[in-house]
Amino acid sequence: MDASTIITLLAFCTCASFIQRVSGFGFGIFVMTMLPHLMPSYGEATALSGILSACLALYVVVRMRKNISFKRQIPINVAFIVVSYFAISFVASIDGQFFKKILGVILIVISVYFFFISEKIRIKASLPMQIGMGSLSGVMGGMFAMPGPPAVLYFLASEPTKEGYLAGIQTYFLISNVMMTVFRVKAGFVTEAVGYAWCVGIVGVLVGAFIGSKVFKRVPTKILRKVVYAYMAVSGVIAIVM
Template sequence: MDFPVFIMIIFASSFVASFIQRVSGFGFGIFMMTILPLVMPSYGEATALSGLLALVNSMYICIRMWKQIPWKKLLPILITFIVVSFFAIRWVAGMDGRVLKHILGGILIFVSIYFFFISERIRVKPTMGVQLAMGTASGLMGGFFAMQGPPAVLYFIACTDSKEEYLAITQAFFFIGNSMMTLFRAGNGFVTRTVGLCWLCGIVAVFLGIWVGAMVFRRITLPSLRKVIYAYMAVSGLLAILA
């Protein structure tokens, strides 16, 4: 692939992922991991780049809403996530990238079906057991696939009392979680020079996506946007399995 085309793909995917995250509250990693494993030199580098860009995406809101973060609701699931993701990332280093892409395809299809047909019917109670279970699921999905959002979001929706609290706790989870996973991935050799170069190119697109997403948020129908995203995920998952 020509270098200019490669950089354009990184820029465009970073913009779209950031736009999705700003409008819907999550989905950055889900979208990025439909693109990056196809263009990055290795699967591990794809997860590292996705995590680094997602970190930047959530950092601004996390800092701005720091005083509104409900730490008692966040810490149990966050600590569980960090511990599990540490081991998941170490396992990724010894796994075949092609196999992981096929597994990722299955996960994308499952997540799209879940949010299309099941998520509105499921309500979880914010108990300690639920936090540990969702933290474990998020740690595995974050470590293996850089998409820790779905299990955590299910818990955050159930435990928060306002949209402001929901936004504060989700962005704090993504910011701190991705910061820790970046350190873990660096220790396993996934944060390479290529990842750094792509991050510098993608970070501009991330801020642009945040800006456009903020403007569009008040004008777009969120359910319609989500359906488009989930349909895209299903198609991308199928292509990953068949590739």
């Protein structure tokens, strides 16, 4: 890795970690706008994103473990694990350049959704909804390293407090990313290049998490999310064009 790659990776991991620590999600969405351009293959980019996201989630889960409701974790995680296994297997058989284009479309769709639609939708934390959201999250996590949006909807609906939501969604990210990493090892995506990049990225993750924890109660999360969504849309257009 050259100096410019190290600096870029460090900067993006710091920003992504800060965003997720403050808003509860967004790490994979943010870093996957850049990782496919930094890593040797698309599969390795998803592997690095998942491992770093798991590290960040572990940091938050340990700190907020008293707010976790494991009862509300089981159905959505089971559905995610089953679906993500097949999604990751599918990624192993498809050209990475093709997935960069699809990723661009997904980024634009997600940004539009969160800008204009998400606040108007209310869902019930029922068993069918848990399975449905876990399955959709499995597809997005396995193919694009972005399991967050469907899970965010579920935990916002099921958790009565802000602390419960943050602890719940981070527990979900920890479990889901650990399982996806196991699947990606089997698929051959966890390589030496991923290990080197992790050594750089984890520094950014820790720095971003530390800063995010200090401003969690002060930063206007709504504004921060809007900035992230705009960035996602622009990055999606770039991924499609390039």
